Amino acid sequence: MSASDRDAPGVAAPRPSMRLPEAGLALAGAAALVLAAWAVPWLKFVLTIALAKGVAVLGILLLLRAGQVSFGHSMFLAVGAYTVAFLAPAVPEALLLLPLGALLGGLLGLVIGLFIVRYRDIFFSMLNLALSMVLYSLLEKLYDLTKGTDGIRVSALTFAGAVPDRETQEWVMFGLALALALGFGLLVRAYLASPMGRALAGIKTRETRLEFMGVSARRVLLFAYVFSAVMGGAAGTLVAMTTRHVTPQLAYWTSSGELVFIAILGGAGSALGPFLGATAFELVRVYAAAAVADAWQMILGGVLLLVILFAPGGLWGMLTSRLRGRA
Amino acid sequence: MSASDHRRAEAAGDPDRPREATRAPLLSARGLRLAFGGVKAADGIDLDVMPGEFLAIIGPNGAGKTTFINMTTGYLRPQAGSIDYDGQPILGLSPRAIVKRGIGRSFQLPQLFSEHTVLENAALAIAAHAGLWSPLTPLLRPRYREEAMALLDRFGLAPLAEARADALNEGARKLADIAMAAALQPRLLLMDEPTSGVAATEKMGIVETLVRVLRDTGVTAVFVEHDMEVVERFADRVAVWSQGRIAALGPPEQVLNDPAVLRDVIGIEPAHHA
Numbered sequence: 316m317s318a319s320d321r322d323a324p325g326v327a328a329p330r331p332s333m334r335l336p337e338a339g340l341a342l343a344g345a346a347a348l349v350l351a352a353w354a355v356p357w358l359k360f361v362l363t364i365a366l367a368k369g370v371a372v373l374g375i376l377l378l379l380r381a382g383q384v385s386f387g388h389s390m391f392l393a394v395g396a397y398t399v400a401f402l403a404p405a406v407p408e409a410l411l412l413l414p415l416g417a418l419l420g421g422l423l424g425l426v427i428g429l430f431i432v433r434y435r436d437i438f439f440s441m442l443n444l445a446l447s448m449v450l451y452s453l454l455e456k457l458y459d460l461t462k463g464t465d466g467i468r469v470s471a472l473t474f475a476g477a478v479p480d481r482e483t484q485e486w487v488m489f490g491l492a493l494a495l496a497l498g499f500g501l502l503v504r505a506y507l508a509s510p511m512g513r514a515l516a517g518i519k520t521r522e523t524r525l526e527f528m529g530v531s532a533r534r535v536l537l538f539a540y541v542f543s544a545v546m547g548g549a550a551g552t553l554v555a556m557t558t559r560h561v562t563p564q565l566a567y568w569t570s571s572g573e574l575v576f577i578a579i580l581g582g583a584g585s586a587l588g589p590f591l592g593a594t595a596f597e598l599v600r601v602y603a604a605a606a607v608a609d610a611w612q613m614i615l616g617g618v619l620l621l622v623i624l625f626a627p628g629g630l631w632g633m634l635t636s637r638l639r640g641r642a
Numbered sequence: 643m644s645a646s647d648h649r650r651a652e653a654a655g656d657p658d659r660p661r662e663a664t665r666a667p668l669l670s671a672r673g674l675r676l677a678f679g680g681v682k683a684a685d686g687i688d689l690d691v692m693p694g695e696f697l698a699i700i701g702p703n704g705a706g707k708t709t710f711i712n713m714t715t716g717y718l719r720p721q722a723g724s725i726d727y728d729g730q731p732i733l734g735l736s737p738r739a740i741v742k743r744g745i746g747r748s749f750q751l752p753q754l755f756s757e758h759t760v761l762e763n764a765a766l767a768i769a770a771h772a773g774l775w776s777p778l779t780p781l782l783r784p785r786y787r788e789e790a791m792a793l794l795d796r797f798g799l800a801p802l803a804e805a806r807a808d809a810l811n812e813g814a815r816k817l818a819d820i821a822m823a824a825a826l827q828p829r830l831l832l833m834d835e836p837t838s839g840v841a842a843t844e845k846m847g848i849v850e851t852l853v854r855v856l857r858d859t860g861v862t863a864v865f866v867e868h869d870m871e872v873v874e875r876f877a878d879r880v881a882v883w884s885q886g887r888i889a890a891l892g893p894p895e896q897v898l899n900d901p902a903v904l905r906d907v908i909g910i911e912p913a914h915h916a
Contacts, residue, residue, distance in 0.1 A: 502778070510769035510786075511777045513762060517755045524753035527715065528770040528826060529741040538777065 340634075341500060341587055345493055348594070352489055359485045363557045365590075365597040366492035368577060371550035372589035373503050374543025375578040380507065381536055382519030383439045386571050387447030391420040391544040393454065393566035395551020400467040400561040409472045413491070413552045420548015421541050428540035432533045447566055454563035466562030469555055488557050495553065499546055500586040506542070507586070515539050576615075580622055582629020591630040666729060668693045668830055668862050669745075674713060674723035676706075676886075683709035684720060685886035691830065691864055696853070698873040698894070699866045701883030701907055707866045708750065710883070711832045715747045716740040727830070746828030750835045750866075752819035756808035760799055760818050763807055764790035767825035790825075796855050797821040813844040820852060824861070831856065833865040837872060845869065849876055874898055882907055 348366075352359040371392050378385050395416035402412060431442050454461045461467065471478065474487050506512045514535045517525050525532045555561050564570065573596075581592020599618055603611035626633045667690035674687035683706040691697050699707045712718040714725055716737040725733050732740055754763050765786040769775070772786075794800045797817050802810060810818060816836055823831055836852060837845045853876050856863050867873050873880055873894055880897040882890040884906065890897050897903055 505778045505780070508780045508782075509775075509777050510766060510781045511775050513755070513758060513766050513781050514770070514775075516757060517766070520757065521753045521755055524749075524755070524822070525770075526737045527741055527747055527753075528767055528822070529738050530770045531738060542777075 337504070337585060337587060341497065344587065344590065345497060348493065352486075356485075359489045360557065361597050361601055362594065363485075363489045363492045364554065365593040366489075366496045367550045367553035367557065368574065368597070369496055369581075369590035369593035370492075370499050370553070371547045372574050372577045372581065372593055373499055373586060374546040375574050376583050376586070376589055377503065377506075377515065377539045377543045379578060379583045380512075380519065381515050381539060383435065383536070384575060385443040385543075386440045386568060386575065387443030387445070388543065388547055388574055389568075389570035390443075390447035390450045390566050391424060391547025392551035392554065392570070392574075393447075393450060393561075393563070394420045394423050395548035395553075396555035396561045396565050397454070397461070397467070397551075398548070399552050399555035400469050403470045403472060407471060407473045408476070409474050409491070409556055412472070412556070413495075413549065416552030416555075417545045417549035420551065421545035424541040424544020424547070425537075428537045428544070432536040432540060444568055444571065447571055448568060451563050451566040451568075454566055461563065464563060466560055466564075469559040469561060472556060488553070492553050492557075495549060496590055499549070500590070503586045511535060511538060576619060580619055580629055582626075582631030582633075584628055584631050584635065588629055588631035591634070595630060665693050667691055667726075668728060669714065669864075670726045671710075671714070672724045672726075674710070674720045674725070676709060676713065676718065676720045682706075682886040684713065684723075687723070687886070687888060689881060689888060689891075691862060693829075693862055694860065695862060695878040696856075696876060697864045698877035698880045699864065699883055700868065700870070700873060700880060701889075705883035706886040707883045708834055709886075711747060711834050711864070711866065714740075714832060715745060741826060741828075744827075744829040745832065746823035746826050746830070747832040748816075748820045748823045748834065748836060750838060752812075752815040754807035754810075754815060754818055754822070756806070759804050759806055760794065760810070760814075761787070761790050761803040763818060763822055764793050764799075764803075764825060767822040768793065771826045793821055793825055796858075797824075798851050811841075812839040813841060813848050816840060817848055817851065824855065824859070827859075828861060830862045830864070833863065835866050835868065837867065837869055845872065846875075870898060 348362055352362055371388065374391070375385060375388055398416040398419050399412050402415065406412060406415075427446055431439060431446075434442055455463055457463075474484070479487055507515070514525055514530055514532075518532050518536055522532045525535070551565065554565070577592040577596045578589060579592075580596060581588035581590070595618075596615070599615055600611060603614040607614065622629060628635070669689075669691040671687055671689045674684045675682075676684040681704075685706075687706075687710060689710075699710065701707055709718060713720050716732070716735050716739070719734065723733075724731060727740075727743060727745060730743075732743065732745075735743075755766065758766070762781060765781050768786050768789050769781060791800060791803060794803050797820070799814065799817055799821060802814055802818075807815070807818065816839070820831075820833060820836060837849060840848055849872050867877075877894050879892060880890075880894050881888050882897060882903050889906075890900055890903055
């Protein structure tokens, strides 16, 4: 806001604003992750999972922009993961399985979304949870197909036709996760700045106005829902390819809760928030589990409590307020 | 041109004068009935709105004024009656479908996207009207930015373009709300109390801006209003709502001098007014 605008009549309380160089922060963050993965090799696995979850949490962020919380979003992650588990023996190519998992996640999102975008708030949350639990039950009970809670071991994968050794494969998976995180992050950022993305935020505050502008709030939410499901599916394929073992636990409600947890921890103010949250979540989990094996959930809970009480904008909010404070 | 200027032009045979008598009504409501429990919000409303006119709706709280706007814009469905717009029935259509036919509305409580700037609010309305919903091109692309700035300029809001909508005072919020409705290029604009909550010192300036923009763009307007000075100065006709019925309808100088209207609606004794 310019000085002349601040003086303009009609404005009650001008607010200072400063555009943060998000692209620069994203590149710096990516470089830091690569450095960490190089310096501490065993962190590659942890960071790959964190990036994959960050991609899934980007989907949660979209729905949060519309004021909706999904407590069942890990069902899309499970769809992506089981796509890899089921198809890897026949189609071992990771670069084919990845878009296939995202596509199937998106298709399920479209089918569910057509029905679920009619609902708001607690009904939206609970219907997502209920549907994810239906999927969980199917994965658990259809033993002949899914091997129940034993899960499915993902068979050997090829990457662009090659079968890399274990160390190289870890780097390839890490690189793939990082590339997808950056790619989806850019897409989400562009989407949120588009008329559709702005209208999505309007669902949270002024849905009536949207309708009286001739805009279907349901269609706007459906697009976001399918987009988030695509990201959930892609995240699931990354998880399956990294862990090489897929179980129904992926669709369980606690897994969905974990995604919401990460979204709040990271903050919904930017596409970088989910990755900040996911990295912090995985690192705290690993180190807390090593330090106090029986009480690591308590430490995670404590961290979230502190964030909610003292940094409601999440880690992204903390970071931006510090950066703005310095400027 | 104020409403009284319009009426004078009509009397003098001005070729630019409104020609309501020779035209079909733009909006025609017949026999509208709607009750909430025992409360009759609409009890046989018959009303024609002529193209180009400014019709003020006055009446006490709870008389059914907003209900009429809600029924016309598809937000509420009457239990009986019909509403035709431009000769076509619109009853049963969704608010979205009605907006697309050319009826816009503003709200008693401005419905701005509070987390966005005034410019973004205007650009979003323009984008909605254009129907361009590419998910990857920015809202504030040059075309929308220019159109939005031009719109805000017409409403005198250009200096506030970069202010967040929730930082505006009530007068600016009301204007921005109406500007968003105007961005959809309606032929008929329904405004629910466009001056309520606005400081007395700002009120006339806001209404003058509003009327100038709407007259320039040929928009027909129906507005709910409590300020009789605004009604007298800017309305071509006045409809007096009372308990879900239209108690009086006519030019402001006739209706606002009706002793029953003065006593029951405005709340003053006719002798004092004279």
